[in-house]
Amino acid sequence: MxxxxxxxxxxxxxxxxxxxxxxxxxxxxxxxxxxxxxxxxxxxxxxxxxxxxxxxxxxxxxxxxxxxxxxxxxxxxxxxxxHPIPSALASEIVQDVGRRGNYAQIYLKDRVIAQTLNEWSEEYARIASVHIEEADLPGILAQEPEGVEKILVIGEESDLDQLAPLLNQRYGKKVHITKSKPHFLEIIEGTxxxxxxxxxxxxxxxxxxxxxxxxxxxxxxxxxxxxxxxxxxxxxxxxxxxxxxxxxxxxxxxxxxxxxxxxxxxxx
Structure with a gap:
């Protein structure tokens, strides 16, 4: 063929x-x-x-x-x-991830936004050559009717390997969770x-x-x-x-x- x-x-x-x-x-x-x-x-x-x-x-x-x-x-x-993640669901996931002590950033078309910038955000900005905004994520999501393209959780691979099954168990088929690099746990809409x-x-x-x-x-x-x-x-x-x-x-x-x-x- x-x-x-x-x-x-x-x-x-x-x-x-x-x-x-x-x-x-x-x-x-x-x-x-x-x-x-x-x-x-x-x-x-x-x-x-x-x-x-x-x-x-x-x-x-x-x-x-x-x-x-x-x-x-x-x-x-x-x-x-x-196919974005609905805003309410994205907000729930971001807050859940944050309570567990993990760093997350959201993607709105061509914007990247994090609650607080740190060494993970600095490294990501360098690799991807993008600017990361610092803002109140729940507040941003409350104002975004269509939802977000992606949530990215960045951390040590061992921490992400423990986090992934917990998120899968809690959010089921609502989101699709995968890894692109050892330190990147990627979350998109479930379908x-x-x-x-x-x-x-x-x-x-x-x-x-x-x-x-x-x-x-x-x-x-x-x-x-x-x-x-x-x-x-x-x-x-x-x-x-x-x-x-x-x-x-x-x-x-x-x-x-x-x-x-x-x-x-x-x-x-």
Whole structure:
């Protein structure tokens, strides 16, 4: 089956450790596009920190952000698909997390807001190149009728591994909880994930599941890797992700995305 759509995670997949895209990867993506293949990004990041990479690659299709809670046109920012966490539920979760002594920040389209800034927020702002606002979260949420795209809890991996089952038990199917990095516990609306969003995008483009390749490295990529006709795990992926993938490529430092595209997508 010919691959007509490639979806790539951003951090630790498309991006090298220094948050740049290697020339080989850029060349492979551009060659695929020249052959008529649609290429998109599927990330947990917010749109504003995804857009520069979409522009660099010349992507002409919608991109998946917030782990699938939002699909936007890459450059214009027009929203095609949005599933926020209801404000009341988001407020309950944020206060619950705070009482347990954990740091959390919320996402409202292209805004990131935290109750109190600390070393976790400073590190996140550096990695994602975004500004984090400090404000009263319950107050902000009370004024936000539509809800929020995402709640991110940042902490030590052992603490997050204890927190996740507690949140799952309490909030059940109302939210989807996943991890993108060892220190990031990501919470989005319960009916969406990268796999759901990728399926919606493929349908919009008239592309079958078997004609989709998805490339990722972490737990938040699992659903799209399972959905795709060809699921690819990076060489630096968690072992649990490699076990679920059809193919394991090279690491993000070894141009793994380019390797997968060159071997399974490019024609001639």
């Amino acid at each position: 010919t691959i007509r759509l490639v979806a790539m995670d951003l951090d630790d997949t498309l991006l090298r450790d220094d948050c740049t895209i290697s020339p080989r990867v850029v060349k492979a993506i551009q060659k695929a596009q020249m052959q008529g293949v649609k290429v998109t990004i599927a990330t947990g990041r917010m749109p504003i920190s995804t857009r520069p990479y979409a522009k660099q690659l010349g992507l002409d299709v919608p991109v998946i952000t917030y782990h699938g809670a939002m699909i936007q046109q890459a450059v214009s920012g027009d929203i095609l698909f949005r 969406v994930n990268k796999g759901v969003a990728l399926a919606a995008l493929a349908e919009r483009l008239g592309i079958s599941r078997q004609e989709v390749m998805a490339i990722g490295d972490s737990f938040n990529d699992l659903e799209m890797i399972q959905y795709a006709g060809v699921g690819v795990a990076m060489g630096n992926a968690r072992k649990e992700i490699k076990q679920q993938a059809d193919i394991v490529t090279l690491t993000n430092e070894e141009d793994g995305v380019a390797e997968a595209i060159e071997q399974y997508v490019l024609l001639g």
